[in-house]
Amino acid sequence: MKKSPLILALTAILLPACQSPLDQQIIEDQDAQLQAQHESQRRMQREIERARIQNATLQEQLDYEQSRTAEMESRMRAQEAALAERDAEVEKLAGRLRGTGVDVERRGDFIVLNLPSGLTFPSGKADLTESGREALQAVADALNADYSGRVLWVEGHTDNQQPKKSGWQSNLELSVERAMNVAEYMQSELGVPQEHLRVSGHGEFAPKAGNDTPEGREANRRVEILVLN
Numbered sequence: 001m002k003k004s005p006l007i008l009a010l011t012a013i014l015l016p017a018c019q020s021p022l023d024q025q026i027i028e029d030q031d032a033q034l035q036a037q038h039e040s041q042r043r044m045q046r047e048i049e050r051a052r053i054q055n056a057t058l059q060e061q062l063d064y065e066q067s068r069t070a071e072m073e074s075r076m077r078a079q080e081a082a083l084a085e086r087d088a089e090v091e092k093l094a095g096r097l098r099g100t101g102v103d104v105e106r107r108g109d110f111i112v113l114n115l116p117s118g119l120t121f122p123s124g125k126a127d128l129t130e131s132g133r134e135a136l137q138a139v140a141d142a143l144n145a146d147y148s149g150r151v152l153w154v155e156g157h158t159d160n161q162q163p164k165k166s167g168w169q170s171n172l173e174l175s176v177e178r179a180m181n182v183a184e185y186m187q188s189e190l191g192v193p194q195e196h197l198r199v200s201g202h203g204e205f206a207p208k209a210g211n212d213t214p215e216g217r218e219a220n221r222r223v224e225i226l227v228l229n
Helices: 005-018 021-096 130-146 171-188 214-220
Strands: 103-107 110-116 152-157 197-201 222-227
Touching: 021 103, 021 110, 021 130, 110 130, 130 171, 152 171, 171 197, 171 222
Parallel strands: 152 197
Antiparallel strands: 103 110, 110 222, 152 222
């Protein structure tokens, strides 16, 4: 016998009411567990996304640091190569001037030729000696061969002993006059173009060594030729 629609409707309405409190609690607990699981999944997804972003940022930082390290290493290799080239340049020039009494060194980016006053000038005088002219001939030959077109600074230096019987008013005056005579001889007798020469005198104010010993004072009495790049 078929049930009437009215009976079916009443059954559907009464079924929830027939559930026990325990069944209702179980259903609520299951719903809460499902919600907790969903929240845990969402939390894990957020953590995964945050970790992905952090990894991407760290990778960018790593790529940047590696790029900067590679650039610094490249610059260091270039600087080392340039220094090695300049050292070789100094060694070559020193070899050409060996035996002339002229010392060669690199000072920063400059090549410096050191002409001791004992080689180039009598004591307290600014007139070139014969040995000084010979040394300058060798210097000019080397510079004209390998450094044509370079600017040359000719600088005079003295010790701190004040001139007494030489007639000079000061060591500064003596150092300037010696530098001028060296530059004029290089230009007029040795073919160094005048426009490539610069002259300055420092007197006792740029010592190379201490002035408290004879050896130090001797080292300070000099004319230097700086070869600029």
